[in-house]
Amino acid sequence: MATEVIPPDERTLRLHLESGRFRSAAAQGWWRFVGLDWPHLTVAITARDGAEYGFRFDCADYPHTAVSGRLWDLESGAPLPVNRWPGGGGRLALAFNPGWKKGTSIYLPCDRQAIEGHENWRHEHPALLWDPAKGICKYLGILHELLNSKDYGGRRAA
Amino acid sequence: MAVKEIEILLQGEHIPDIQLVTLERGKKVRDLLAAAARHRREEAEGDFHVFAEDSDEPLKDGDELPERDDGQPVHLHVHRCRHIEVAVTFNGVTEEHRFGPGTPIAAVKKWAAIKAFGMDPGDAAEHVLQLAGTTDRPEPDTHIGALATCPDCRLAFDLVPLKRVEG
Numbered sequence: 134m135a136t137e138v139i140p141p142d143e144r145t146l147r148l149h150l151e152s153g154r155f156r157s158a159a160a161q162g163w164w165r166f167v168g169l170d171w172p173h174l175t176v177a178i179t180a181r182d183g184a185e186y187g188f189r190f191d192c193a194d195y196p197h198t199a200v201s202g203r204l205w206d207l208e209s210g211a212p213l214p215v216n217r218w219p220g221g222g223g224r225l226a227l228a229f230n231p232g233w234k235k236g237t238s239i240y241l242p243c244d245r246q247a248i249e250g251h252e253n254w255r256h257e258h259p260a261l262l263w264d265p266a267k268g269i270c271k272y273l274g275i276l277h278e279l280l281n282s283k284d285y286g287g288r289r290a291a
Numbered sequence: 292m293a294v295k296e297i298e299i300l301l302q303g304e305h306i307p308d309i310q311l312v313t314l315e316r317g318k319k320v321r322d323l324l325a326a327a328a329r330h331r332r333e334e335a336e337g338d339f340h341v342f343a344e345d346s347d348e349p350l351k352d353g354d355e356l357p358e359r360d361d362g363q364p365v366h367l368h369v370h371r372c373r374h375i376e377v378a379v380t381f382n383g384v385t386e387e388h389r390f391g392p393g394t395p396i397a398a399v400k401k402w403a404a405i406k407a408f409g410m411d412p413g414d415a416a417e418h419v420l421q422l423a424g425t426t427d428r429p430e431p432d433t434h435i436g437a438l439a440t441c442p443d444c445r446l447a448f449d450l451v452p453l454k455r456v457e458g
Contacts, residue, residue: 153300153301154308154430156300157366157432158432160300160363161432224453224454224456227455228456240456242456251458260426260428274430278419278431281416282416282417283413283417284417
């Protein structure tokens with residue numbers, strides 16, 4: 134009988150999803166695991182008003198290479214329509230910018246697509262860079278902070 | 292059928308990050324002390340204590356381990372320091388307060404921003420604690436005791452504003 138071999142990047146991600154750090158935030162209702170269809174991870178994050186936003190991450194070569202995340206419709210399993218994106222101003226509006234890469238990436242230093250061409254971010258925002266040791270939990274923590282910030286103003290169409 | 296095991300999200304001195312520990316239901320505080328020793332990165336002598344999250348007083352060794360009503364894992368902390376002396380600096384002013392080692396960063400930030408420096412909750416949400424002299428910003432659910440080692444039971448933070456990420 135053939136034995137399924139899990140590649141190292143998927144194996145490491147699964148370990149991080151089972152870690153105390155991931156479970157701690159889940160226990161507090163900050164986020165919840167939705168699914169893993171390698172290399173795509175789906176997680177729902179709770180905002181300040183109780184709204185839940187789905188995110189899908191491309192996790193190929195995890196954790197050596199940063200993941201890339203986008204807003205995701207958990208019901209239809211497709212990119213989230215822009216009118217249902219988180220709305221607001223300041224830091225939040227800059228991060229969730231539908232004009233950036235046509236909405237396929239979050240405009241944050243921890244994102245694989247966004248960091249490309251933004252070498253200045255490495256010294257301007259060291260606390261927001263991808264950290265292979267912390268992996269997906271750090272990226273999720275940054276998103277959770279934004280969705281619970283003063284800049285968050287609710288769902289766009291709400 | 293009753294669940295026979297409880298899950299504990301454990302933090303503490305010399306313990307890396309947050310460890311998920313599973314023990315049989317009904318186990319005592321002293322059993323968690325033994326489990327915590329197996330998670331420490333290095334040997335440490337002295338009396339360790341177990342703290343419930345946000346508590347100033349340690350649990351008694353013979354007490355049964357606490358559980359949450361909602362079935363989620365309980366956050367506990369193991370440390371030799373009974374308290375952590377915290378200093379937070381903002382705009383050149385430093386305020387100090389004493390917390391239990393199982394106090395989360397989020398609670399310390401709330402005390403500093405709102406109580407010590409008079410911010411409203413909205414402005415407080417736009418600031419974070421950064422370990423003094425570093426760019427390290429511990430996650431809000433990190434217990435402050437995880438950042439300190441006995442006998443140096445103290446920490447210093449800067450309260451810093453969150454910056455916009457622009458091109």
